[in-house]
Amino acid sequence: QVQLVESGGKLVQAGGSLRLSCEATGGSIGTYTMGWFRQAPGKEREFAAAIYYTGDYTQYAESVKDRFTISRDNAKNTVYLQMNSLKPEDTAVYFCAISQRWGRWSVPDFYSWGQGTQVTVSS
Numbered sequence: 001q002v003q004l005v006e007s008g009g010k011l012v013q014a015g016g017s018l019r020l021s022c023e024a025t026g027g028s029i030g031t032y033t034m035g036w037f038r039q040a041p042g043k044e045r046e047f048a049a050a051i052y053y054t055g056d057y058t059q060y061a062e063s064v065k066d067r068f069t070i071s072r073d074n075a076k077n078t079v080y081l082q083m084n085s086l087k088p089e090d091t092a093v094y095f096c097a098i099s100q101r102w103g104r105w106s107v108p109d110f111y112s113w114g115q116g117t118q119v120t121v122s123s
Contacts (some may be wrong), residue, residue: 002027002112004096009117012086020081020117022096029053030074033099035110036081038092038119045095047105049081059105064090086121093118 008020022034035050049070050059058070069082079096094117097110 002029002098004098004112004114006094006096006114006117009094009119011120011122014086014088014121014123016086016121017082017084018086018119020083020094020096020119022079022081022114024077024079028074029072029077029079029098033102034070034072034079035097035099035105036068036070036079037095037097037107037110038090039095039116040089040092043092045107047107048094050099050102050105051079052102057102061105083119086119088121088123091119091121 002024003026006022031053036048037045038048039045048061048064051070051072055072067085072079096114098112099110
């Protein structure tokens with residue numbers, strides 16, 4: 001069974017950038033849609049970005065569009081989330097997960113969640 005491990009989260013000032021990584025072990029993610037979600041304290045987990053298994057298509061939540069970029073390297077079994085122009089409201093635990101379909105961005109459509117990585121943006 002595929003396991004996902006997120007990394008790269010840390011404390012950063014508003015306007016700064018971070019690159020998150022999601023490495024898969026125990027199997028290949030090369031044929032799956034991959035997604036990034038985030039969960040702020042006291043809030044529900046929400047969709048941030050997704051990428052088609054070939055990397056040809058991406059999808060973003062309106063709140064991160066034009067600031068975040070999702071990418072993947074199937075040879076390295078890794079998905080990335082480049083986050084620019086960070087805002088305090090981006091503060092959350094960021095998770096990656098797998099989906100067997102393209103076009104649905106809800107939490108129940110994804111599985112094999114990692115443990116998450118904390119991103120904190122100070123004002």
